[in-house]
Amino acid sequence: MSNAVTLQDIYNIFQRSQAEADRRFAELTAQLAQSRTEADRRFAELTAQLAHEMAQSRAEADRRAVEADRRAAEVDRRAAEAEARLARAEAIAAQANQAVNALSSRWGAFVENLVAPAALRLFQGQGFAVQEVYQRVKSERGSQNLEIDILVVDDTVAVAIEVKSRLTQRNLRQFLKNLDRFKTAFPHYADYQLYGAVAAIEMDGDVDRYAINQGLFLIQQSGESVKISN
Numbered sequence: 251m252s253n254a255v256t257l258q259d260i261y262n263i264f265q266r267s268q269a270e271a272d273r274r275f276a277e278l279t280a281q282l283a284q285s286r287t288e289a290d291r292r293f294a295e296l297t298a299q300l301a302h303e304m305a306q307s308r309a310e311a312d313r314r315a316v317e318a319d320r321r322a323a324e325v326d327r328r329a330a331e332a333e334a335r336l337a338r339a340e341a342i343a344a345q346a347n348q349a350v351n352a353l354s355s356r357w358g359a360f361v362e363n364l365v366a367p368a369a370l371r372l373f374q375g376q377g378f379a380v381q382e383v384y385q386r387v388k389s390e391r392g393s394q395n396l397e398i399d400i401l402v403v404d405d406t407v408a409v410a411i412e413v414k415s416r417l418t419q420r421n422l423r424q425f426l427k428n429l430d431r432f433k434t435a436f437p438h439y440a441d442y443q444l445y446g447a448v449a450a451i452e453m454d455g456d457v458d459r460y461a462i463n464q465g466l467f468l469i470q471q472s473g474e475s476v477k478i479s480n
């Protein structure tokens with residue numbers, strides 16, 4: 251009976267088992283605490299790294315935004331400068347064009363005042379019995395608005411004279427169109443024999459030959475007066 255298990259033996263076994271369970275629980279608790287601490291550390295590291303990267307990204311974004319604003323401001327400044335230069339160039343061109351037009355008008359008036367006093371003599375010398383000279387003859391009959399620089403007439407003949415400081419092909423073609431419209435614009439000359447003439451100080455290219463081929467009289471300067479060249 252000496253090998254029988256007593257209540258004390260069972261209690262001792264229970265105490266050893268409980269102590270082993272407590273030890274293992276303490277070990278697990280320590281390992282869990284260590285794991286949590288490591289997890290917290292890594293989380294803190296990741297959080298700090300992420301915050302650092304976000305700060306860098308934000309700083310880079312801010313830098314690029316500032317650079318973009320600077321470039322946009324530079325583009326606006328250059329555009330404003332270009333517009334200012336264009337405006338100055340347009341103003342200079344307008345002044346130059348105005349000066350050229352004014353000079354052309356003065357030269358045109360000079361030629362007209364040179365031709366008008368000699369017009370009767372010139373065409374009487376061509377066998378026309380002209381007796382009247384008119385300057386700046388205008389008609390505003392409906393859409394047939396027309397102006398003739400100098401008009402020389404008798405009872406049956408009318409000579410329309412176009413005066414330019416410089417005569418171009420374009421001027422000449424327009425004058426020929428005006429001659430076609432003359433009798434519609436001035437119907438009281440409908441039964442007249444109509445002739446055309448051009449007078450200029452300077453003529454482009456073969457304008458003089460073209461004028462003659464179109465049956466026009468060609469009036470050019472000769473000394474202090476003018477003459478009919480053809």
